[in-house]
Amino acid sequence: xxxxxxxxxxxxxVAAVVILSxxxxxxxxxxxxxxxxxxxxxxxxxxxxFFAAIYLANSMGHRLSDLGRALPVGVGGAFATLGFxxxxxxxxxxxxx
Numbered sequence: 001x002x003x004x005x006x007x008x009x010x011x012x013x014v015a016a017v018v019i020l021s022x023x024x025x026x027x028x029x030x031x032x033x034x035x036x037x038x039x040x041x042x043x044x045x046x047x048x049x050f051f052a053a054i055y056l057a058n059s060m061g062h063r064l065s066d067l068g069r070a071l072p073v074g075v076g077g078a079f080a081t082l083g084f085x086x087x088x089x090x091x092x093x094x095x096x097x
Contacts, residue, residue: 002054014047021046021078028082035086045085046078053077 002010025042036042057064057073064070 002051002058014051017050017074018043018047021050032086035090037085037089042082045082049078049081050074052081 002013005013022039022043025046026039028042029036029039037045051074053076054064054070054074056077062073064073
C-alpha cells in the first residue's frame with residue numbers, strides 16, 4: 001500500500017505522522033520523563049512503529065486500502081513499539097543499574 005503511493009503523497013504521509021507523533025511524544029515525555037527517550041526519540045520510535053506495523057500487516061496479506069483500516073493498525077504499532085522499548089529500557093535499567 002505505502003509503496004504504491006507517489007513520492008509526494010508518501011512524503012506528506014510521513015510528515016503528517018511525524019508532526020502528530022511529535023505532539024503525542026512531547027506529552028508523553030512530560031508524563032514519563034526518565035523512562036522514555038525524550039520528545040525527539042519518542043517521535044522517531046513512534047514514526048518507525050507506525051510505518052513498520054502497516055508494512056507488516058501488508059506483508060501478512062491484510063489489505064489496508066483505506067485510511068479507516070490503516071490508521072488503527074499504524075497507531076497500534078506506534079504505541080506497541082514505544083511501549084515495548086520503554087519496558088525494555090526500564091527492565092535493563094533495573095537489572096543493570
